[in-house]
Amino acid sequence: MGNQEKEAVLVVLTSLQGKENTAYWDEFLELVKAADMEVVMHAKQHMKTVNSATYIGSGKVKEIKEMLESTAVDVVLIDHVLTPLQSRNLEKAWNRPIMDRNALILELFETRAVTAEAKLQIEAAKLNALLPKLVGSTSYLGRQSGGRNKGAGEKQLELDRRVIKRRIGEVRNELKRLEKQRAVRAAKRQRNDLPIVALIGYTNAGKSTIMNQLLDRFQKKAAKQVLEKDMLFATLDTSVRRIALDAHRQFLLIDTVGFVSDLPHELIEAFHSTLEQIKEADLLLQIVDGANPHYREQMQVTSDTLQKLGVENIAMLTVFNKADRLQEKHPRCLREDRVMLCAKAEKDIDFLCDLISKRLYPLHQKWKLKIPYDDALLAQLRKQGILSEIHYLDDAMLVEIDADAERMRKWEAYLA
Structure with a gap:
């Protein structure tokens, strides 16, 4: 979207914004901010039920149309998910691009994607979201693709639909190829026999900050750092880094894409293979923004998403x-499986590392092995960093x- 903010009109149906939905509403505004959009006008309506054809009432549709005629806003935002019919009707009535919650998240993901796999996943999600909107509309695709289909008839519409389906197939095939490559890497990690720790949780809770703090503490390699920024979905790409607490205690740390409430089905499907890596983990670190007033709802979203992925x-x-924003004492354990800390405090990271170590290596002790000289086990032990001493005997190594x-x-x- 570039550096220049888009101006938007935000349409809100206030009957859907009760106290129980304040987290949903606050999050939508954060999504708008993260997408580099500025809300210059609001249009609100209180209704008991949603209009199946236009989401809001026909009178409000006309009122907003008159308001739009006197402004040059780029897009109209809707704070909930529209049906394809509602989206088409509002776009036709207002002659402006319509972006509901799902479309906003897809747009945001598209701007954040860096790797080829992430870009393909977003493309697949956007194409799958576009297909239902083509039904009964020959103008929608024209605006999406720069006008090449304007005025097209039903035959052209069917052709466009086939083109999109063909492209979806191509993208899926390419993603399968990349998935096989990732499976090879995963198998290699298993052969290395290093335990895996996966950072999970709501977007902008501090997962990337914790990864970078661990990297800075134990690797000192700036190139290995991941992007961290105080905004939703600052990073999308899954990162895997090796953390060596010492010569004998090492693990692989995976930073996954952050979750968000009502993540579009198309995105869950698109990122499913990437998020599958969570299933390989020996330990999940659920990072929670303890200073967020809606942290309980966010923890529930994380739980629901893990359930959808079959992680158990x-x-x-x-x-x-x-914890620093809450002025709470830190670091400290709240109970056996919960801890309060500040990811930017070095002593807190040491505290967290100690907890991870106790989880991954609960029965750590010394062992003596007798290995023949022609056995490959010694090289494997060296690679895993768990070798302490070697004594050379006549027929083997102790x-x-x-x-x-x-x-x-x-x-x-x-x-031995």
């Missing part, structure tokens, strides 16, 4: 971040490693 039976540690009992099970035959 994985240990979770809930991290309430931004090595000491630092590992937990669970990991030792597959090496029992080597025990």
Whole structure:
């Protein structure tokens, strides 16, 4: 969208904005801000039921049309999800692009995508969202694609629909290819036998900040840092980094795309393969913005999204971040599986690392193995960083490693 903000008219149906929906409403305004849009006018209407054809009443549609005729706003925002029929009718009535909640999130995701995979996922989501809007409308696609189909008839509409379906197929095939590449990398990670920790939670809760703090603490490589910014969906791409607490305790840290309430179905489907990586985790770190007044609703969204993805039976540690804004004592444990901290405080990161270590390596101890000289196990132990000492005997090597009992099970035959 560039650096220049788009001007928008925001249409609000106030009957849907009761006290129970304040979190939803506040979040919508944050989405607008993150999308570099400025709301220059509001139009509100109180209705008990939604108009199935135009979302708001016909009189309000006419009133907003007259208001739009005297302004040059770029887009009309609707604070809820419209049906394809409602979207088409309002666009026709106002002669302006209509952007409901789903379209706004899709637009925002598109501007944030960096990697080829993320861009393809967004394209697939937008194309799937576009198809239902083509039904009965020959002008919609024309505006979406720069006017090449303006005035097209029913045959052209069907042709456009086939073109979109064909492109969706191409995108899905390319995503499958990238998914296979990711599966190869995942298999390699499993061979390395490093535990996996996945950062999950609501967007803008501080996941990227925690990842960067860990990288700064244990890697000191600026190139490995991920983008962190105080806005919704600052990052979309899944990042995987190796964290070595010491020579014997290491893990892979995965930073996933943030969740949001009512994430469009098209996006969940598009990012499903990426989010599947959460299932590989040995430990989930649910990062929560403890200073957000709606943090309980956000935690519920995270829980619901994990359920949709089929993520279950994985240990979770809930991290309430931004304790400094609450002027709470930190770091401290609230209970066994919950901790309060400030991600930007070094002592808090050390505190978190200690908790992660206790979760991943609960039975860490020394073991002695007798390994033949022609066995490849020694190289594997070196790679995992758990090798402590080596003593060379006549017929084998006597090595000491630092590992937990669970990991030792597959090496029992080597025990000295």
